[in-house]
Amino acid sequence: MLKSRVTLQFRSDSGREYLYDDATGLIFAWSPARESVLAESLNGNAGAARVHLEADYGQDEVEASVAFVHRALEKYDAFVRAPGPAEPLKSPAPAEIAEYISNNCRQLVLNVTENCNLRCRYCVYSGSYLYHRRHTTRSMTRETAIQSIDWFVELVRPQITRNPRKMFGLSFYGGEPLLGFGVIKDVLSYVQGKYPGLFYSVITTNGTLLTPETAKTLVDHDAGIAVSLDGPPTEHDRRRVDPAGRGSYQRIIRNLNWLRREYPDYWRTKVYSSCVFDWHTDLKAVARFFAENESTIPFPIFVTPVGAANTNYYENAPGDARKRCQETIEELRQEYKAASINGETVNAYLNSSVGMAIMRILIRPRLYDHRPSFLPYTGTCVPGAKVSVGVDGVLDMCERTNGTYPIGNLAQGGINHARVAGLIGEYQEKVISRCGNCPVTRLCDLCFSSTEGDGGVGDPAPGCAAQRARAEQSLADYVSIVERNPTASFILKSDNVLLERRVLFFS
């Protein structure tokens, strides 16, 4: 069977060579001698080349390298992966898709409204994005919302049957979901009465419409809040504005202040910030803002850049804006590394921006983390593993996709498995077919959302190059930290996953 070598060499800051092996997910300390031994072994030439290698590297080093490389080959099946690029992928049958979704679907997103009381300049619904809708006044009815819940529970019934502890994510999204608070309140009450303990709820909100009533409802139902807050007033109000162009910072802070006073425990455990930056953001000032106000501003759990694909958002940006932004990110990356190496407290904003990429190396998928056979590479979800319900009951695979390639409709019985199979076939053809030789498939973030075009999958090529570069950088950063500080503590702040202690067990 044709096999491809799937490894990526990189260096730590100390200059030490390493080899990331995508076949196992392991990182090996590397050297020219180990590389030569591996190359000769894969060529089936190890025995004959030994004398020549010993002349180059010395007997001891070759002996050690042979021991190292052969153990990795024999015990872990490292360095190469089958099938090679010529192996055709099989498209899943609709029945296989149906079974997969029922057994793996984990989250329901309710888009309760397409309206918003703000007009943030970078919003995907602002009109600056090629394939996304604009704001409308459409909202989800109570009936559609309740129907979504009941349909979802039946969809995931096999998981509920198997696992008495199973919980599912229930997210309220928009537009600004608090504009549809009546529906949210009804859904939370309905779920509490009919499906107690089955859902973990969270709402993504701009925070301007939080009132004592809305807050009490969310607290009573233990629903988490992710408030969009980009940083200090100068930064936040530059883009997060109402239709009249007025900033929203003061309103949000006022609401967060009383929320903190009224519900201190809830504040500490259930309220987070979600932050966005663009090329013009003073990232150092934002990082300082979150550090200096950590007792009054929610922990920034998500920090994401405004993307440059399929948008005219940056068309008036100065020519060097992107470069300057990247230079600042580079400085913050070095700052994060230095703090981690020295065992200092890492700034929360740095942790969630530059730190998360490094953290992802630590929590990367390993040998036994198998993906479904029909989507073996990249980080994409299987369409239907999460379901986003639009205001009209149309189903999308994610709240972040552009809405031009839905996967079903509540009114037509839910997920259209043939349609999902078709989308997977399209993704296989345009994206996965390029992955056979890729050395970073376990570290890859590409998904339907990040490769989408109009009506389905677009061109992944630019994303591929960026994924590889990012993986190489993150690997080097991670190893540079743990080389100097093997017990460096990485903060994984998340509402739904936990770092296991076994990763630290042998450190």
Add this chain to the structure above:
Amino acid sequence: MNFFRLVPDCYLVEGARDGVLYDVTGNRLFLLAEAAHQILKHCEDNRPLSALENPDRARDFLRRLQRLGLGCFDSAPAYVDRLLLSAPVKGRLFERPCYRKVDWSIDNECDLNCYFCPRAKAGLSWQACQGCVRRPDNPESVAHPLNPEQTVDDIADLGTSVLHLRGGNPLLHWERLKSIMTAARRRNLLLVITTPGTGQDPERVVDLCSNSHVRLNVVVFGAGESSAKAACGRAGIYEWQTRLVHALKTKELPFFVTVLVCGATAYTKPEILNQARERWGIEPSFAQIYTAEEVDAASRSTYVGSAGKPLSGWHSPPGFYARVQWNTCLYGTFEISPQGLIHPCAGLDAVCGRTQESGLRAALATDSLYGWWQRNKETVDGCNRCALRLACTDCAAAEQAAVGRPELKSSYCPYNPDGEKRAYEHAWHHAGFAEFGVLSMVEEECLCQK
């Protein structure tokens, strides 16, 4: 080549004083003599060999380790990425428990009157789940729930493949047993029935076992009539059980035998093994129970008569990593008592749920049970200072710590990790490993055994 590091799947695990090398993919275990331990610790700290007092001697030792495939020389310090089989994160809210086996004590009634039963009289018990010792909570038959078919369905829905029925003596409730058997067969569950084999005619029991979904686990007392009589106070039990075993063998039906060793058992383990092999042609399992009065006999231990404290190989890397995370005995299982209470296992009295109030599924939805699954050796005082803690799956220490009597651990394990005598000076029973040995700086002192 001034540095040496262990390969990614070999771990130096340290205790209070000792160090042990674990080869995860090779299922090999090496106890380290003191100097060997110190050198490896030095290497794993990424320090150069030239900083050692006698680097040439260390190189000789490390060369042997390289030949054994345990580590490699390197020319520079390096970060070694340890082998993990899966990403070290878990869902906070979406974690899926994996149920391996469910024990269900369907009654608390027995036709024997053993002097150590019910378990309230016990000072020490070991592998109680394999024996037939009754729960202390209710000596009478309660037989909850009233609808056993629904309970079988609930258990099957959890994804488990084995349902283990215990008692008392489940054979005393014949009709109930048969309805459970029918439901289990419908749900494709393997039904294991632990019983002394009394209370029903052997031919009738053999007929029950001719169903391919049923396995009998016959609990016997020692290796002959005298110890059986001493244990349960009745003559003829051993002969009755022998009749049952012979009938099962004649019909070529699969079954198990568990020898319940107690203070009155007048045989050593090898004697019992030999008798079981000669008379029945089988390899029995062992469980033990001693009354509070018998505990004083310090020689009582799980490995009485064998070469040393049993260690346990992991057979596959996932088995090793399971030990790092879980209590290998309690993980994936629970017991339903005759009263419908959920316990971590048949040997523990902690209540983790009440099925009679809300049903099995609701009882399992709380966190109570799952905390027990995580009580591995790291959580047991003494064991957490033992370098062999990942090579030992003895459930007794964790159980005794759980009930507040950690001092009883010494009845089962003579090794004191804080004591003067080192691990490599003790005798260990290590049949489960592909290779086991002591590694010393002096090659002639290294004892490796397949």
